[in-house]
Amino acid sequence: MDLKKGPFNDKQAEKLQEALSGLDSGQLQWLSGYFSGIIQNAPAVSATPQQQNTAAPQAAASKPQKLHILFGSHTGNSEGLAENLATFAKEKGIETEVSDMASFKGRNLKKIDNLAVIVSTHGLGEPPVQAEDLYNFIHSKKAPDLSHMKFSVLALGDSSYVDFCQTGKDFDIALEKLGAQRIGPRQDCDVDYEEDAEAWQNSFINALAQTSDQPAEAETPNELAAPKAAAKFSRKNPFEATILEKIELNGRGSSKETIHLELDLEGSGLTYEPGDALGVYGANSEYLIGEVLKATKLSGNEEVETHQGKKNLLEALTYDYELTPLSKLSITKYAELTESKKLKEILSDNKKIQDYLLGRDVLDLIQEEPYKLNPDELISVLRKNTPRMYSIASSQQAVEDEVHLLVSVVRYEAFGRNKEGHCSTTLADRLKVDDKVKVFVDKNSRFKLPQDPEAPVIMVGPGTGVAPFRAFMQHKEVAENKGKSWLFFGDRNFRTDFLYQTEWQQYLDEGVLTKADVAFSRDQEEKQYVQHRMLENGKELYDWLEQGAHFYVCGDATRMAKDVDNALREIIQQQGGVTPEKAEEYIKYLQVSKRYQTDIY
Amino acid sequence: MDGQKLSDDEYIKDKSDYLRGTIKESLRNPLTGALDPDDVKLIKYHGSYQQYDRDLDTERKKQKLEPLYQFMIRVRTPGGITTPGQWIALDKLSDQYGNSTMKLTTRQSFQFHGIFKNELKPTIKAINDELLSTLATCGDVNRNVMCNPNPYQSKIHEEVYALAGEISEHFLPKTSAYHEIWLDKEKVAGTPDKEPLYSEHYLPRKFKIGLTIPPNNDIDVFANDLGFIAIEEDNEIVGYNVCIGGGLGSTFGEKSTYPRLADVIGFVPKDKVIAVGEAVITIQRDYGNRVDRKNARLKYTIDKHGLQWFVDEIENRLGSKMEKPRAFEFNKNGDEYGWVKGTNDKWFYTLFIEHGRIKDEEGYRLKKALKEVAEILKGDFRLTGNQNLIIANVAEKNKKAIEAVLEKNGVLNNEKLTGLRKSSMACVALNTCPLAFAEAERYLPSLVDKLDDIMRKHNLQDDEINIRMTGCPNNCARSSLGEIGFVGRAPGRYNMYLGASHNGDRLNSLYKEMLSEENILQELDPILGSYAQEREPGEEFGDFVIRKNLVDTTNRPLQIL
């Protein structure tokens, strides 16, 4: 295009020609925005007609799809700029949404077509605390493909720091790596950021307006759609899931050990719903295997016949059989081999068997009744490795290819040795992030959210019992279902054992969760449990039931579930003013109408 | 500021119903260890700050646990004096509810850290049971009143100290919210709260008053919004020089904020002191900036309207003129250590307490020692403005017993006590202060170790050079008045300031920015070396660096009208 045709005298035209020659399209695009910016700020008269119908009005004319503004701010500057940009964009007729990285869920990046990132740098080149989660997310292997996205970054910083605007730079690169296309270059701002920020804002909005004519090839994946491949993986043929994330949830000084696990199901075709469980195969610890080999004077290199075919003993002991806990089968087999009077005596009486099993493992058995086992005899005594079930703590609608678990680690001292739970310590001690673990989905149709999304739900889940309710909440949030919800949670100490505390707080703020009551047993003299909170709230709880609430209990079967059940009966009697018999009927009715469901273990 | 949007705090005060807010409800919420955001602001007026253990911040975030919220409680001790009985009680509280340490502050009060929400009420109640209070130790009101704990002129001190107490009492908020929330006092029906002095919106910002007795300026009187300098004539106090507009805090990158020393504006007889206080406070109440808290301190009100305007306004409200300031002289703003005898023939022992932290360490059982001293002490304890402690009013015959206790617990004549260390001050900073950019109290001791090697090398180990460090430019340990001052910029990085006077009447100036420990040592070694070589007789370090033009003295000097 010949500048001489423009509203310039020849001298101006040449100067411009010279200045513009050799600029690439990105730079030119930036300039066009820069000029439109100058126009905004220049008195109207100074703008010639031509100039006016270039950048600015065009931006107003064509509406690009929604612009999403993400800010990460520690002292508020970026936040302020985000708001400016939003107002500016709205004036240009562009629909905008502003989010704080502090509460923005990384997986929602997928749903964004046009993104403006405004972020500062803190510490020594680190992201502001508020942006840490998102920052880590886009740098993690969980980060989604963003090839449909257009973006630009405004970085705030202070040039007296070595890592000037580092966080902004990192976001810029990370987004590019994920396939997003940059419209308008990143702008790094020093402490006096106003002007640079404004120039960037103008060029960005302008560039956005121009790109919008060809709608971005947004292929937002339909999250709700189930994978095509029917699940070929099963208990018999478990899937090897990669561990993506593993976090000990109990704060320092806690007397508990509970871990949050995130596994990758990608490519497995496995699907699950809130309320389902995941079956997990553990492996025995080197220590215990070593002790057993010592006790049996075997090397581990011996070849043995297993239910999985021929294997060497060490491998078989590691993956195919269990050394803990002790099972009746093992005692029976061992008694036959050893012809031990003592064992036969025990086997004669179930009570005695129970007492003997409690806290013992195969090593205890072998040590207490010594006998020279050959490799195949040893195998014959052992119970096949059986999977453990874990209530799924995530909703596939929210986490897609992932599955989350909440695992309480079993450790105890018995018969002079520290005993370790077979599967929970496999997950806690023997597997780390990036390792693989054998899993399968175990459907549970008897623990499901109400058909009616409006129906209130009451969730009682102390300790790891809270796992499925996290899945419930994730589901309610994504499905935007309106029904009221009420959580009863309990554990030992408020400060260290409030599992998923910050998530519950956020669900409450967002209204996804309506009400929460907690009981921490060891924070005061007299022990307090969830059933106490239920009774304190008896009237309201009964009202909810009368409004058709579904009542869910998950977790410990030995005591908690019974106590909660009794509390429920008591409430129905008191509030309903009925006899124990009538209360019994009420409970029965809840159960047959699937409004009283339990997932207890 | 008509029509303008006021700072958020102003709206919070406005709807707080005289500082009640929803504190009671917040205390009951079982789902969080924190208070409702508005109550976080309001509880300051009750003497507590919500904080969290910053060391565990990232860790707990990952664990999906909220920050480990905990509270700091600040006790009101005008002039910094407590009885042995009170000391024992506070010591016990720090173990029962706190983190088993006590912090002696730069304003002569006590702080507890690590109090959890459910422990707030019992702690505050227990403090009140000891006839101490936490009311208005924080918030936009008059804070703890400082008074030079002068051990020498006992009689004079008694009088000034009494006045400090009177001022403290006089400028307390009158709301009964405190007693309702913490002491279970019922609000008497039909008695609406009144704040005759403050109004229901209180002040635009915190307000600080200090009194001192020349030649001692250990309270840094010029750092206060309002300061009174006792003037003696033949061992009688005849009145006070008044100084206004001190304040040391600033914000990086905000030119409109700066440290400023108070100006000496006049002299008033004793019986006018309270009236002057009322005048200054009400002017600040009426003219102070309620839109931008960063420009709300008295110093900015004065600079906005002009010093003379302010003085005239004071005299209007007083209904009389102030006299010209009387002559006075300060020799130092640091403390003297060891035993001295007062004019009352009692003995006073000033004990160095590194950065005011009372705790027990291997071989240095300070907390235990002081508890044992309290058990035998007939006199009293005095906190100094430099985070140190005076064991006061000890009879000749009891000195030995007290020394023995200190000795036994490894607290007496600690050989690490060089001139530099004795003159060091550091603010709390990490892990409790939410505003800290860098370490201070937890770091300065090790930096002083390294600097002492340099000092010894130049044979300066006995020179008392004021060295002060704060974790941010709020200046809580008055680093702007350190002959060597450090202000945290980021983890492990400090701005270094030099050239304050040795007696608190000249601010220091920026020497270099963003120094690491290595840089600091490299920078200071040659400067200290040349000081050792080239100083003039009696020349203080701060004055030396100015004479050598190592920093410019662009800082506004304090004015004496």
Ligand code: SRM
């Ligand atoms: C404990 C103490 C420092 C120490 O190590 O001794 C302290 C500690 C804090 N100061 Fe300070 N200030 C303390 C004396 C000072 C002083 C020195 C003085 O008054 O002589 C100053 C400078 C003088 C002045 O006021 O300008 C000071 C200026 C500040 C400021 C800046 C105020 C300003 O207008 O610029 C803040 C921040 C604020 O108020 O917004 C602050 C805020 C704070 C807070 C409460 C942080 C906060 O707002 O959340 C710190 C609590 C840290 C902690 O974990 O305990 N503190 N603070 C001192 C307590 C004094 C007392 O007993 O009342």
Ligand SMILES: Cc1cc2nc3c(=O)[nH]c(=O)nc-3n(C[C@H](O)[C@H](O)[C@H](O)COP(=O)(O)OP(=O)(O)OC[C@H]3O[C@@H](n4cnc5c(N)ncnc54)[C@H](O)[C@@H]3O)c2cc1C
């Ligand atoms: C449907 C379902 C859902 C479940 N959901 C979850 C969940 O979400 N989270 C979770 O953590 N668990 C859950 N469980 C329990 C889980 O399946 C395992 O049982 C648990 O992790 C222990 O397995 P382990 O292999 O680690 O321990 P094992 O090796 O199986 O050892 C457990 C055995 O050790 C013995 N033992 C344990 N403690 C002691 C003691 N103090 N003294 C003496 N003997 C003791 C007992 O015999 C106990 O049965 C669920 C179970 C079911 C059936």
Ligand SMILES: Cc1cc2nc3c(=O)[nH]c(=O)nc-3n(C[C@H](O)[C@H](O)[C@H](O)COP(=O)(O)O)c2cc1C
């Ligand atoms: C403690 C601290 C550390 C900082 N570190 C850096 C840094 O390493 N690099 C940088 O470019 N800016 C740094 N800055 C400057 C901030 O990024 C800058 O002030 C920005 O405007 C803050 O924006 P925000 O208010 O949105 O957080 C730091 C600021 C502070 C207070």
Ligand code: SF4
């Ligand atoms: S100076 Fe800054 S870091 Fe230090 S205590 Fe004060 S506010 Fe906190």
